[in-house]
Amino acid sequence: MSAILSLEDIVKVYRSHGSEVRAVDGVSFDIEEGTTFGLVGESGSGKSTIARCALRLIEPTSGTSRIDGEDIGGMPRTGLRRLRARTGMVFQNPVAALNPRMSIRDSIAEPLRTHTRLGRRAVGSRVDELLDEVGLAASHAGRLPHQLSGGQCQRVGIARALATRPRLLVLDEPTSALDVSVQAQVLNLLQQLRREHRLSYLLISHDLDVVRYMSDTAGVMRGGVLVEAGPATEVLVEPRHEYTQRLLAAMPQAPGAGPPDPPRTPTRDPNEKSLLP
Ligand SMILES: Nc1ncnc2c1ncn2[C@@H]1O[C@H](COP(=O)(O)OP(=O)(O)OP(=O)(O)O)[C@@H](O)[C@H]1O
Numbered sequence: 001m002s003a004i005l006s007l008e009d010i011v012k013v014y015r016s017h018g019s020e021v022r023a024v025d026g027v028s029f030d031i032e033e034g035t036t037f038g039l040v041g042e043s044g045s046g047k048s049t050i051a052r053c054a055l056r057l058i059e060p061t062s063g064t065s066r067i068d069g070e071d072i073g074g075m076p077r078t079g080l081r082r083l084r085a086r087t088g089m090v091f092q093n094p095v096a097a098l099n100p101r102m103s104i105r106d107s108i109a110e111p112l113r114t115h116t117r118l119g120r121r122a123v124g125s126r127v128d129e130l131l132d133e134v135g136l137a138a139s140h141a142g143r144l145p146h147q148l149s150g151g152q153c154q155r156v157g158i159a160r161a162l163a164t165r166p167r168l169l170v171l172d173e174p175t176s177a178l179d180v181s182v183q184a185q186v187l188n189l190l191q192q193l194r195r196e197h198r199l200s201y202l203l204i205s206h207d208l209d210v211v212r213y214m215s216d217t218a219g220v221m222r223g224g225v226l227v228e229a230g231p232a233t234e235v236l237v238e239p240r241h242e243y244t245q246r247l248l249a250a251m252p253q254a255p256g257a258g259p260p261d262p263p264r265t266p267t268r269d270p271n272e273k274s275l276l277p
């Protein structure tokens with residue numbers, strides 16, 4: 001196996017109005033191809049900052065991020081454009097992540113128009129394919145974001161992230177804003193897509209059950225430092241570090257409750273165009 005993402009000693013210091021926040025302080029970890037790395041930690045511990053540094057959406061103060069072996073730090077603009085096409089990001093608030101005045105079809109087409117040279121027809125058929133892959137019906141394509149449910153909007157967000165056939169997705173609290181029943185559907189969809197396309201995920205979530213269900217490996221952040229990392233079953237079920245034990249105890253789901261139940265609702269019935277009304 002080889003690492004799709006390799007972070008080495010990432011440091012990020014935010015400076016504003018003369019004050020400094022050391023948001024990430026020397027974090028290193030690898031994500032092996034085809035696996036999911038779950039990142040947990042209390043609010044403000046630096047999880048989103050790591051995700052943004054990993055894809056160079058913001059510049060780290062120091063440290064190296066390698067995607068598929070390539071150091072993205074010194075990349076020129078053209079290299080970064082290519083990088084954007086090879087990676088994708090799914091955000092917490094699916095409705096806010098979409099342009100309210102853009103149809104679903106145009107929202108999904110946007111990354112294709114920006115990052116590929118596909119012609120109009122090819123973009124159109126790729127959009128149809130993506131709608132189907134994320135379990136949306138063709139009839140959703142003409143709608144605006146406010147005419148869809150939160151879960152449907154997140155499916156659009158996933159379609160956008162997948163549009164350019166990336167190999168690594170960063171999922172920053174992808175289900176936190178959704179109803180519990182819809183969460184399970186979206187998580188199942190993400191699992192299914194990961195298997196089908198051999199994707200790798202960096203998953204950030206406050207919900208321990210979500211991280212346990214999804215992750216092969218996991219890490220625990222505290223105050224900008226990765227205090228513990230390893231196989232998810234060890235880190236999230238029998239943590240060695242006292243801090244992790246306390247964090248887990250303070251999280252909504254108590255530790256030691258055994259492995260989580262798989263989500264109850266199937267993602268997609270192959271005989272149906274869409275699960276959602
Ligand atoms: N643009 C910024 N300018 C200054 N400080 C920032 C900026 N973005 C984040 N921070 C600070 O950096 C620290 C880490 O923030 P970050 O958003 O990475 O945390 P997080 O673990 O994702 O939290 P949450 O779980 O609430 O999303 C926090 O103290 C935050 O206030």
Ligand SMILES: [Mg+2]
Nearest residue numbers: 047048049172
């Ligand atoms: Mg965050």
